[in-house]
Amino acid sequence: MSAPFDPNRNLANVSLRHVGKPLVRTDAPGKATGRTPYAGDYVMPGMLHAKVLRSPMPSARLVRLDVSKARALEGVALVLTARDLPDRLAPTDIPGQTGQTRLKTDQQILVRERVRYHGEPLALIAAESVDVAEKAMSLIDYDLEPWPGVFDPESAMRPGAPVVQGTDNIVARHAIGKGDIDAGFAAADMVVERTYRTQFIEHAFLEPEVGLAWVDENDVVNIRVSTQVIEHFRFIADAIGVPHNKVRIMGALVGGGFGGKEDITVEIYLALLAKHTGRPVRLEFTREDSFVGHGKRHPFILTYKTGVKRNGKITALDVRLVSDAGAYVFLSPYVLLYGAIAAPGPYLIENLKVDAVSVATNNMYTSAFRGFGSAQACVAYEQQMDEVAQAIGIDRLDLRRRNYLKTGEPTATGYRVPSAVWTERCADIAWQALGEKTPAKGAIRIGRGLAAYQQSYGRLTFLHDTSEAWVGVEVDGTVIVRSGVTDIGAGQASALAQIAIEVLGVNMENVVVYNSDSAVTPLAGTTTATRALYMTGNAARVAAEAVRGRLVARAAKAFGVPVDDVVLADNKVSALDRPDKAMSFADLVRLCATEGIQRSELAMFRAPFTDRLDPATGQGQAFADFTYGAHAIEVAVDTETGEVTVLKSVACHDVGQCINPAAVEGQIEGGAAQGQGYALSEEMIYREGRLMTPSLSEYLIPTAMDVPVVKSIILESRSGVGPFGAKGIGEPALTPVAPAIANAVADAIGRRIHDLPITPEKVVRALHGID
Amino acid sequence: MPKTKARAKPGPRAKVESRSITLRVNGRTIEAETPPHRTLLEALRDAGFVDVKRGCEKGDCGACAVLLDGVAVDSCLTLAWTVEGRDIVTAAGLGSHDAMHPLQRAFVERGAIQCGYCTPGLIVAAQSLLAEAPDPSEDDIRLGLSGNLCRCTGYTKVFEAIRDAAAEMRSARRRR
Numbered sequence: 001m002s003a004p005f006d007p008n009r010n011l012a013n014v015s016l017r018h019v020g021k022p023l024v025r026t027d028a029p030g031k032a033t034g035r036t037p038y039a040g041d042y043v044m045p046g047m048l049h050a051k052v053l054r055s056p057m058p059s060a061r062l063v064r065l066d067v068s069k070a071r072a073l074e075g076v077a078l079v080l081t082a083r084d085l086p087d088r089l090a091p092t093d094i095p096g097q098t099g100q101t102r103l104k105t106d107q108q109i110l111v112r113e114r115v116r117y118h119g120e121p122l123a124l125i126a127a128e129s130v131d132v133a134e135k136a137m138s139l140i141d142y143d144l145e146p147w148p149g150v151f152d153p154e155s156a157m158r159p160g161a162p163v164v165q166g167t168d169n170i171v172a173r174h175a176i177g178k179g180d181i182d183a184g185f186a187a188a189d190m191v192v193e194r195t196y197r198t199q200f201i202e203h204a205f206l207e208p209e210v211g212l213a214w215v216d217e218n219d220v221v222n223i224r225v226s227t228q229v230i231e232h233f234r235f236i237a238d239a240i241g242v243p244h245n246k247v248r249i250m251g252a253l254v255g256g257g258f259g260g261k262e263d264i265t266v267e268i269y270l271a272l273l274a275k276h277t278g279r280p281v282r283l284e285f286t287r288e289d290s291f292v293g294h295g296k297r298h299p300f301i302l303t304y305k306t307g308v309k310r311n312g313k314i315t316a317l318d319v320r321l322v323s324d325a326g327a328y329v330f331l332s333p334y335v336l337l338y339g340a341i342a343a344p345g346p347y348l349i350e351n352l353k354v355d356a357v358s359v360a361t362n363n364m365y366t367s368a369f370r371g372f373g374s375a376q377a378c379v380a381y382e383q384q385m386d387e388v389a390q391a392i393g394i395d396r397l398d399l400r401r402r403n404y405l406k407t408g409e410p411t412a413t414g415y416r417v418p419s420a421v422w423t424e425r426c427a428d429i430a431w432q433a434l435g436e437k438t439p440a441k442g443a444i445r446i447g448r449g450l451a452a453y454q455q456s457y458g459r460l461t462f463l464h465d466t467s468e469a470w471v472g473v474e475v476d477g478t479v480i481v482r483s484g485v486t487d488i489g490a491g492q493a494s495a496l497a498q499i500a501i502e503v504l505g506v507n508m509e510n511v512v513v514y515n516s517d518s519a520v521t522p523l524a525g526t527t528t529a530t531r532a533l534y535m536t537g538n539a540a541r542v543a544a545e546a547v548r549g550r551l552v553a554r555a556a557k558a559f560g561v562p563v564d565d566v567v568l569a570d571n572k573v574s575a576l577d578r579p580d581k582a583m584s585f586a587d588l589v590r591l592c593a594t595e596g597i598q599r600s601e602l603a604m605f606r607a608p609f610t611d612r613l614d615p616a617t618g619q620g621q622a623f624a625d626f627t628y629g630a631h632a633i634e635v636a637v638d639t640e641t642g643e644v645t646v647l648k649s650v651a652c653h654d655v656g657q658c659i660n661p662a663a664v665e666g667q668i669e670g671g672a673a674q675g676q677g678y679a680l681s682e683e684m685i686y687r688e689g690r691l692m693t694p695s696l697s698e699y700l701i702p703t704a705m706d707v708p709v710v711k712s713i714i715l716e717s718r719s720g721v722g723p724f725g726a727k728g729i730g731e732p733a734l735t736p737v738a739p740a741i742a743n744a745v746a747d748a749i750g751r752r753i754h755d756l757p758i759t760p761e762k763v764v765r766a767l768h769g770i771d
Numbered sequence: 772m773p774k775t776k777a778r779a780k781p782g783p784r785a786k787v788e789s790r791s792i793t794l795r796v797n798g799r800t801i802e803a804e805t806p807p808h809r810t811l812l813e814a815l816r817d818a819g820f821v822d823v824k825r826g827c828e829k830g831d832c833g834a835c836a837v838l839l840d841g842v843a844v845d846s847c848l849t850l851a852w853t854v855e856g857r858d859i860v861t862a863a864g865l866g867s868h869d870a871m872h873p874l875q876r877a878f879v880e881r882g883a884i885q886c887g888y889c890t891p892g893l894i895v896a897a898q899s900l901l902a903e904a905p906d907p908s909e910d911d912i913r914l915g916l917s918g919n920l921c922r923c924t925g926y927t928k929v930f931e932a933i934r935d936a937a938a939e940m941r942s943a944r945r946r947r
Contacts, residue, residue, distance in 0.1 A: 022882060024882075025882065025884075027887065028879040028882070028884050029868055029879055030868070030887075031884045032871065032876075032879045032887075032894065033822075033862070033863060033871060033875055034861065034862040034863030034891045035822070035863065037821065038824075038888065203922075204922055205922055206824070206834055206886065206920065206922055207824070207826070207888040208825070208826070253887065255886045256886040256923060258922070284825070287827040287831075287832075488886065489885040489887065489923050660882075662881075665927075665928070666924055669924060669925035669928065670924050673922075673925035674925075695827065696826075697831045703917050704913045704917055704919070704926045704929070705913050705914070705917045707926055709930065
């Protein structure tokens with residue numbers, strides 16, 4: 001189906017001078033000196049302050065909502081309830097798409113009658129100050145009548161369960177069927193079946209959701225907002241009933257996203273309040289608003305049944321996935337699909353069956369989170385590999401080696417990935433790099449664990465994803481890149497700068513990137529799905545190469561040499577082996593300008609466009625490419641207190657080609673910390689749908705006291721479909737960490753805890769044999 | 772000593788008038804009509820010191836940390852009325868784009884910044900730490916940052932940056 005990868009296929013006809021170097025990111029100095037404005041730092045004259053009144057109950061009927069006292073309070077400009085809004089809904093289906101029909105999953109903007117989750121908005125307030133808005137909130141009278149709710153997906157699937165969504169709470173199903181599952185199990189010497197559970201996880205970005213909206217002289221609703229997706233402007237326009245070109249989203253550098261700012265947050269509320277009052281309106285979520293106000297990572301129940309030969313070859317795999325979609329659909333169908341496709345992991349499984357279902361409950365709705373279903377699958381498939389290895393008495397790494405998917409072999413959906421598959425190399429290197437084992441001492445036991453993974457980068461190919469970037473050169477030789485891409489902290493904008501200067505042969509201080517404005521920067525799509533570098537990086541590269549082509553042609557004419565002999569480097573233009581032929585880059589640009597030669601280019605990059613997967617068998621192409629790698633962990637477990645300390649953390653990933661190695665390491669180190677929280681300490685606890693952990697003192701993300709120094713080993717196959725052969729690393733960095741820790745804990749204490757997080761209480765119970 | 776003249780009576784209806792207070796921030800003097808419940812975080816942001824970030828408003832995250840007479844405090848847990856006359860420095864007050872503080876430069880050069888929202892607070896906490904422990908051990912650094920959450924970096928490069936800056940600051944002191 002596909003030829004083996006050619007390591008030189010993606011290399012430009014330029015030697016890499018900037019790409020692959022740990023250059024200072026364009027956004028770093030402003031952030032270090034406090035000069036960078038975030039979305040919450042903007043104010044306008046006459047600005048109002050907004051608040052959202054939320055339901056304290058997870059399942060209820062709104063029988064009375066009286067806002068008269070709040071409206072009468074001095075300083076209150078507006079109070080909006082569902083009754084004040086026309087019958088419009090908020091779109092929640094996959095964002096940023098440009099022509100696809102979206103699923104009919106739109107959500108009420110404010111509660112009309114039925115409350116489905118704790119925190120669902122009842123009313124919006126705009127007032128002269130935050131204090132007045134808060135006071136007004138306390139003056140709103142309402143009666144909520146409890147309504148039967150359902151709080152776990154297995155109960156919600158049973159006949160007669162309270163219905164939250166649709167007719168039966170089933171919001172999505174996916175199936176994958178490959179080979180002959182019965183024959184596969186018949187050929188097995190042993191069958192191992194285990195069930196793993198993952199928890200609700202909160203993104204806990206440091207910057208709570210915030211925005212500022214105003215209506216301008218053209219009747220355009222402008223919103224400056226912290227978001228991963230400026231192309232929500234279409235959904236916002238639909239929700240407030242204006243044409244798409246009457247909503248403009250301006251991003252800002254985002255104070256963390258991780259998928260939590262992929263869905264709409266404050267935008268529709270702001271648009272409505274600004275439209276109704278005619279004044280600028282600012283809305284900033286408190287931490288508690290943020291915790292109850294955006295979707296969480298899906299808890300999954302993952303049941304793995306593996307048939308295996310005595311020699312370690314896996315003959316069959318039967319996987320059942322159940323995810324808790326919470327109260328509204330949002331991206332649950334896609335998260336589930338990612339989970340189903342990722343279910344077998346980076347292994348060649350010829351006889352495979354996956355049945356996946358996502359179920360609505362009255363818990364908080366769940367949506368995108370770094371790893372997007374693939375991370376949950378990895379928690380299960382990598383623990384299962386250790387369980388299988390133990391059951392048949394084979395070394396954990398050997399079992400993996402006998403089953404790794406290799407370059408050119410088909411994935412779960414029958415798609416042969418176009419790039420190098422270096423899983424084995426990465427796993428072996430990471431494992432080796434753990435070095436000498438720390439000695440056990442007293443009550444402290446030491447354990448080691450490894451997890452390998454396969455993780456897509458780029459969106460589902462049936463979404464027909466595109467991205468645009470514009471590159472231009474000024475007559476003084478400086479470079480401008482314009483692209484709508486949002487920068488959520490990984491250096492998305494800086495990477496475009498590095499790509500552009502690589503192609504144009506100028507230095508980093510000569511480039512400026514303008515990004516994240518839906519009205520004036522070319523639309524680049526979302527910063528989600530580990531797609532920004534792949535998609536927008538390719539667009540920037542294509543644009544820069546077009547500009548380069550015209551500049552080089554003019555220089556070749558000036559020098560009287562073939563175009564292939566023109567060299568652009570260090571802000572200079574020269575001819576190969578002709579020291580007499582040289583000029584500054586600025587002089588060449590000026591020359592082009594005087595002759596009317598175009599000095600800019602707008603380029604669109606298109607991901608492969610495919611049909612949807614076969615609905616019965618799940619076969620076909622789902623993604624353009626995958627990243628492969630592994631994470632190895634050593635832990636110390638205190639058998640008296642149950643406390644787990646991560647001692648060593650080594651990651652080895654094939655990133656294709658680093659654009660900026662420091663930024664790649666940053667992704668890996670940050671992914672390691674988030675994965676550690678996922679494994680050991682983080683859980684959004686809902687009791688009968690009510691959030692029990694509404695702050696950062698109850699929801700425990702790793703601190704500087706908790707994390708080890710991470711060792712990152714970066715391999716470069718130069719085989720990816722991103723610019724210069726890059727693969728994506730944003731999500732992959734996180735995916736293998738939690739299962740590697742879980743495997744290390746099981747190795748240390750000789751018992752496995754099958755549900756995350758592995759808290760001290762669970763460790764102590766496991767050590768005492770208490771279920 | 773903090774000056775607190777009026778004391779709010781308990782109960783939601785207690786009414787204490789705002790008064791004009793003077794704060795010294797980054798070497799500037801600002802004056803603002805301030806109600807007694809106004810936190811230093813709110814007062815600083817209202818006065819335009821928006822490098823002081825709001826992350827939780829209850830002392831969990833450290834994004835709002837500022838130096839109060841050289842010691843890092845969470846400005847969200849500090850009432851503006853109580854710090855009149857004290858020396859307040861924010862991250863932006865430590866250095867600027869053209870004249871970066873060694874910590875700022877080290878954070879930039881090490882790639883210790885991702886989304887950057889926690890960065891001003893981390894730099895403030897690190898400055899407070901280095902004032903007390905110019906040659907900090909890894910444990911000192913971890914403890915010194917334990918009140919500051921970062922969700923992006925995993926702290927590895929932050930530790931490196933602080934060690935770099937500490938070395939630079941020590942050698943600058945020796946040169947003097």
